[in-house]
Amino acid sequence: MPDYPIYGSKEMLDDAFPFKIEIRRPQTMNDVLHAHEHLQLCYMRSGSCLHWAGGQCHVLAKGDLFSIPPFQEHRLERREGMDFVMCQVDFMPHAIHESLRDLASIETFVDFAFIRPLIAEADLMPKMTLTLPAQAVVESLLDVISAEWEEKEEGYRLAIRAELLKLLVLTCRQYKRYSGAESSRERQQVAYHRKAFFETIAYMESHYDEDLHLEDMAARALMAPSYFSNLLKLVKGKSYIELLSALRIQAAMELLLGTDLSVTEIATRAGYNHISHFNRTFKKHTGLTPGDYRKHQA
Structure with missing residues (x-):
């Protein structure tokens, strides 16, 4: 501290x-x-x-x-x-x-x-x-x-x-x-740090299904964890946890509508290790359970 x-x-x-x-x-x-x-x-x-x-x-x-x-x-x-x-x-x-x-x-x-x-x-x-x-x-x-x-x-x-x-x-x-x-050295330094930040966002968008941790993503972005999350709030409108949840739930929604996979399999593919956590998070984002979402959107 x-x-x-x-x-x-x-x-x-x-x-x-x-x-x-x-x-x-x-x-x-x-x-x-x-x-x-x-x-x-x-x-x-x-x-x-x-x-x-x-x-x-x-x-x-x-x-x-x-x-x-x-x-x-x-x-x-x-x-x-x-x-x-x-x-x-x-x-x-x-x-x-x-x-x-x-x-x-x-x-x-x-x-x-x-x-x-x-x-x-x-x-x-x-x-x-x-x-x-x-x-x-x-x-x-x-x-x-x-x-x-x-x-x-x-x-x-x-x-x-x-x-x-x-x-x-x-x-x-x-x-x-x-x-x-x-x-030019200063411009290169700023560009290097900016590139690391935006590349980290891209990494989260393509690896959301993995066991991602704030500390690891912040290290990729060359920032302290709290600072990285705050900057995400500015650029993406969401904190680290909010952004990761949004990416995972969006992927789950697409799988629910585009595949016949079970809800448990979809939760795993979206990056959730526990089905109960997935169900709670999904309902918080969409207002529906995964099963109801698939039924109503079909």
Whole structure:
């Protein structure tokens, strides 16, 4: 277990709408090493401070946009004699995940927000410095989000989702341009980690009938187990257990309709060792027992 606190998303965010936006200054910053289950996007509106993440210290200044992935230890530190204003956006994927999953540039966002900060290399900085025009757009978006969050008028959640989605799209575009100016070695590192992650998803989709374990799949993806499951939630809309169950039940449904195999044989082929577990899981997903599903769909 880590020797720093890990804040659960339900402790800090409303599960019905897991989002919040806050302004951090020297008087309100969190200078204690910690981590949390949700994703955090931060933008430096003015001034400068230090950010410790993954055991490394980075200088943040006006115009810097950076992410803090789930379960990454970090803290802020004031630079002597300097003030700062930082906008902090906290959210869980399901706050906007239906829209986020459909983004054509999802891999770009994953690179910036989840993968790049994960790579523990001394010369990789988990931030990007926005151009002046981009800074103006980001600050305008954050102003609208802040106002909606503070006033909470009818429809504020929809309004926040819309503006947050714009912010994420802008982040994708800016990172694509920003990364074009980075070293080829850094791009290769990010691509290598991304490739491992998506190849692990493909492996699960083709080996769902095997005795798969979260720890083994996370190792394939070059990630910690909890982090891997959280990233699956963002990209696939399901945690590790949810995704594996969905793959197995989908296979079972196809076998029930397309073959005359017994329910017990189908359960085994779908990756279940115990028929009772299969029956419970199948009914949870479909509302019917395997036998009833075959009968009603025939």
